[in-house]
Amino acid sequence: MIGKGRMFLNRALLGLVLLVLNASALAEFDRTQIVRLATTTSTENSGLLDELLPRFEAASGYRVHVIAVGTGKALRMGRDGDVDLVLVHAPAAEQRFVDRGFGEQRLPVMFNDFVLVGPHTDPAGLAQAADAADAMARISASRTVFVSRGDDSGTYKKERSLWKQADVIPEGAWYREAGQGMGKVLQMADEMDAYTLTDRGTWLAYRDKSRLKVTFEGDEGLFNPYSIIEVNAVRYPELNHRGAQALIAWIRGTEGQEAIAAYRKSGEQLFTPSAGILAKR
């Protein structure tokens, strides 16, 4: 019995050693070759990054690790030095991020716009709305359900600023804060026959799966610019700043900007490049 026990022990030890060796292999990667990008669910879920990043990786030799979260969380990761750079869409929050010394420069990459989607019958009558704030006022006046991101994302920040412009404090049974990503919120709005604010990119990606339609669009107040910001090099010298700079230079350079302009989803362009390089040529 004890002999068997020893055999068992030997086998168990061998297995363990193999697994621990495997574990040490986990830690083996070259940090200088990896660029960590915190970005929003909208850029990831729209499929844009899947299109762009492999090209950058092939051109530069870097590998990009994408962490897709809301804008608020992405900026928080940048502030804490957990990522090398951020690609986000909340101008006011971005400016604060840079002003407080968490990030280097705020550089424009591209833009798209927000749209208000809602039930086909448009019960709040957004088709007649004069501008974005008026559209929001109509939703609250009609007490039609509105699903809010409720998650500190760029889209949520935009929504709050629109309510403010409309002079509405959104509360009550018609206002539902989901605390979820854009895709989830579109699904929820669909299930509840509700309105919601979405970036156009995510909407186009989901449109085919949704019964909702665009009920209001095209207003200046719905502009949605994306910026890229390198995390402060003085505060966090150990981050991969060369890699971050390489990615910024590429995405704002001719190749990156052309790739953004060329990206289509069901025939429609999702983002318009805005680094200025294409217009200059």
Added chain:
Amino acid sequence: MGSIADSTVQALTLLFGGDPDLWEIIGISFKVSLTAIALATPLAVGIAFLLAFGRFPGRRLLITVFNTLLSFPAVVVGLTFYILLSRQGPLGDWQLLFTQPAMVMGQMALALPILVAMGHSSLQATDRRAWETARTLGAGRLRSMLTLMREARFGLFAALLAGFGRIIAEVGASMMLGGNILHYTRNIPTAIALETSKGEFAQGIALGLVLLVMAFALNGLLQIVQGKGRPVA
């Protein structure tokens, strides 16, 4: 519903057709979780022995603590390690956040209470005299421990499987500590969460089935290994 059936068939075709992307995600899942369970098990066995046969003050309290930890939400485990590993946290210099080792740490913490609680109760159920006999017959501590582990092997196997089952299927900690990075920290559960958030429900279900198939294969394998012992303990 037809779409679910279709994409399940599609997923199984990808699985057995050796689709590299799918197998990579599966590989990451198993690599991380097997590593975590392998590192957690020896520690857990030691603690379980101490709880079952040790006599020291606070032993019952410790048992209660481990039993309570069974209810610890994975997200909170994830959050705890996130705060520890963040560059702003006490272990920030390790630069481990959003890496596979970070996921291993979180999963170890999740598996440990299960391994300890179940391991402890199966060791507790063995005859204490077996320990004493082994010791009297001149067996060292380690050898006596192995004797008892053989006695309790079915319960210990069950603990191992339950622990592994929890971490291989766990989303919260993996998402938070790994960051769901494609080709690196995206495992089956976080991939399911992503597909679901993208509205690709059928893909999510299909990935879930893949996880079930793989778990079935692993459990079957362990059953065969275990079956070599006599069924009656």
